Amino acid sequence: MASNFDFSSPEGFRSGFVTLVGRPNSGKSTLLNAIMGKKIAITSNTAQTTRHRFRAVLTRPDFQMIMVDTPGLHKPHDALGEELNTSALKALEDVDVVAMLIDSSKPVGTGDEWVAEQVKRARSKKVLVLSKTDLSTPEQVESQLEAARGLADWDSVVTCSSQTLDGVDGFIDTVVACLPEGPKWFPDDMETDQPIEVVVAEFIREKILRTFKDEVPHAIGVRVEEMKYTRKTNLDSIRAIIYVERDSQKGIIIGKHGAAIKQIGIEAREDLQQLLGTRVYLDLNVKVKKNWRRDATQIRRFGYGEGL
Numbered sequence: 001m002a003s004n005f006d007f008s009s010p011e012g013f014r015s016g017f018v019t020l021v022g023r024p025n026s027g028k029s030t031l032l033n034a035i036m037g038k039k040i041a042i043t044s045n046t047a048q049t050t051r052h053r054f055r056a057v058l059t060r061p062d063f064q065m066i067m068v069d070t071p072g073l074h075k076p077h078d079a080l081g082e083e084l085n086t087s088a089l090k091a092l093e094d095v096d097v098v099a100m101l102i103d104s105s106k107p108v109g110t111g112d113e114w115v116a117e118q119v120k121r122a123r124s125k126k127v128l129v130l131s132k133t134d135l136s137t138p139e140q141v142e143s144q145l146e147a148a149r150g151l152a153d154w155d156s157v158v159t160c161s162s163q164t165l166d167g168v169d170g171f172i173d174t175v176v177a178c179l180p181e182g183p184k185w186f187p188d189d190m191e192t193d194q195p196i197e198v199v200v201a202e203f204i205r206e207k208i209l210r211t212f213k214d215e216v217p218h219a220i221g222v223r224v225e226e227m228k229y230t231r232k233t234n235l236d237s238i239r240a241i242i243y244v245e246r247d248s249q250k251g252i253i254i255g256k257h258g259a260a261i262k263q264i265g266i267e268a269r270e271d272l273q274q275l276l277g278t279r280v281y282l283d284l285n286v287k288v289k290k291n292w293r294r295d296a297t298q299i300r301r302f303g304y305g306e307g308l
Helices: 028-036 079-090 110-120 138-149 168-178 196-212 247-254 256-276 296-301
Strands: 014-022 054-060 063-069 097-103 125-131 156-159 221-230 235-244 279-288
Touching (some): 014 168, 028 125, 097 168, 156 168, 196 247, 247 279
Parallel strands (some): 125 156
Antiparallel strands (some): 054 063
């Protein structure tokens, strides 16, 4: 952030932090992207897709809303899972609003109840968000609302679909009404607090999650080793390493005659060119780092969970 940034704001300007929480695949990252009007956070149907406590900044003339996207709260099976849970729970501290997302297409279960218990402890305003309403009938939505209302003492309740955008503006209005008057915390043109290298690594990891689904996704870590921009050709040259835990997983990622990793590169490059607004040369390599998900030091080196 520039040292000469002006934190002042107009009279009546609202600003603050809202944490998005929920079970894995409840739609947090998809809602964040819908609010921002562009892809900032990666999405997939795989649990633990979100590994970073990720902030996105929405600035308009009368408010600045800083959204904290968190890993889905779940029962951890390794050190990575424990780190992600810790990150998500810490994001409930010292924020103005906690928005808990519940998938309207699935019955409220014990996992939602456990998340709600954590939300209850927060001192913030609490907003219940029934997501994915495009996948549900009106009867399902009503039934889910009735069950979800009993999970906590909510300050507001919102239903929305991030795919059709129905209710997304309503969510923004509801949260902004809960924010206090305050200054701008970030410059107008800042959309995320994540280093660009982290965003690039996540876009690459998303393509792997979507390609291989249940075969290797949790064993994947991606780190950008080098990014170099050449103004003359408007080209970003990116070198990244995909880490796996076993040699067999390395073979899957590379594929026969390198076909799989080539396809990952093609798909990732398309998204990265939109993100960066440049042409992109992407060099991907695969390395084995045995059992890295069980090593807290390695997890933090990847920047996952609480990060570096």
